[in-house]
Amino acid sequence: MSVIDPGLAASLWETTGKAGKITIATHMHPDGDAIGSSVGLMHYLETLGKDVSIVLNDRYPDTVAFIAGKGDGRIHVHEEAPEDTAEAIAGSDLIFCMDMNSFGRAENLGEALGKAGCRKILVDHHLHPDTEAFDIVVSKTDISSTSELLYYLLLEAPDIRGDAGKLPEATAKALLAGMTTDTNNFANSVYPSTFAMASRLLAAGVDRDAVISALYSNYRENRFRLMGMLLKDRMEITPCGVAIIIIDRQTAQNYDMKEGETEGFVNLPLGIRKVRMSILLKEEADRFRVSVRSKKGISANRCAMEYFNGGGHEQAAGGRLVKGKDLGSCPGMDEVAGYVRDCTCKFFKEQI
């Protein structure tokens, strides 16, 4: 089972070997896989003596902060210190873009990343990568996560040579954490290669209990209070079998929700037999962030592309509805729910 083309991996590690200062970028609203793959790569590159920094559009949520751990000092956040991210990008000999299929996914960093004069490498598992924009493209969509893709790339590195036991401890932990979050703890997008990776990392001594505990037994109480309220009072199930949940700003504020604390909510309605697709909308100042999940045979990606200005994976995608453009400038929750009801109904009619 060869996950990565050895020739491609060889050219990637050769290019990496020549660079001194390396910057790693990932998508906006970074999740466990974005941080896991970026931090995992950073720790490995540091063992090669590279000067590495990570640039983010916005800070990662507290729920995945344990992955960043002591590496936190080398992470620069555009929303907090734009001059630091600009300096890191401009001074790079090489840029890695992890878990994003185009520069635009890094939102406000996109332009600087695109303009940077150095070589650029893409490592990603999303559909439709912008291959033209990169010098080396490691893109694979039938894989659980970018963390898994990076794991197999690292096994091809000259000093690792297939021995997971040679990975830095912090890299192994970050990769297991990233893969675990992107598969929803081995529930979706799991392939034989995913279990093989987990098995070899466990054998190499990664403390999975600690990772699972940090990810899934470490939430604040208010997350569960909000989850209960949304499922009881707010979830709508349309005749087409689409579950819709909207979290408006007032509600998020009432429950003191922080970034990342509603992670996973969108998956819950898929547990209901008649639900074929689940859509969660989160209100922001100028838009609603949209998460789409679907059962096998239904394309969340197509629905997100056609109706929500987004995309992602077949069963898990995201997008946005911009106020004053896709919706009224000050839309009520009924208007938003109505929009989603209508377009998903249309989506299912087109499927037949």
Ligand SMILES: [Mn+2]
């Ligand atoms: Mn991912």
